[in-house]
Amino acid sequence: EAQVTQNPRYLITVTGKKLTVTCSQNMNHEYMSWYRQDPGLGLRQIYYSMNVEVTDKGDVPEGYKVSRKEKRNFPLILESPSPNQTSLYFCASRETGTSGGARTDTQYFGPGTRLTVL
């Protein structure tokens, strides 16, 4: 089954304790990204990766790091979490191509990771 998986699904931690949220996709997509969801703000992009070893900042990258050593995995790293990083995090994997002669561009999201930083 084509899917994006994230772990952990829920995490409560304390300020300053480094953590990593993993993301993996089995669709062989080149593009992956991370979003955070906050009430009233919708989803905002944190980082994205066009391909292996190619990453770039999204709209809200402060306090986050990412790496893309292999195509299927795109972990999100919080070196020193703070309470304002309490949020719901989504990893996404992007499919591009053509269908019936028309271009398609669709992103598939993981189940989300709810992070609480105390």
Next chain:
Amino acid sequence: AQSVTQPDIHITVSEGASLELRCNYSYGATPYLFWYVQSPGQGLQLLLKYFSGDTLVQGIKGFEAEFKRSQSSFNLRKPSVHWSDAAEYFCAVGFDGSSNTGKLIFGQGTTLQVKP
């Protein structure tokens, strides 16, 4: 700057009634348009998408949406709502072109409550 607005934060409809969720975007060219649904405790599921062609698109779960270029809108509709449709709905916009970073811009979301 590109933006997406969902004017209704919260909507309540009776089961069996029709539904329309509004979405307006601000962008200088034709974007790619999406509607996602997020059920309680769940991730985001793609309902439907528009890239080009027919401006009325059909999606899963009986949903449809119509792209109206003149109004910069992409409203989501369903003729008869079921209790299982209660969820949060997000409109999102993507962009083509040389500056395409793949980023989706999301609206604030609309929470749908269904009354029995």
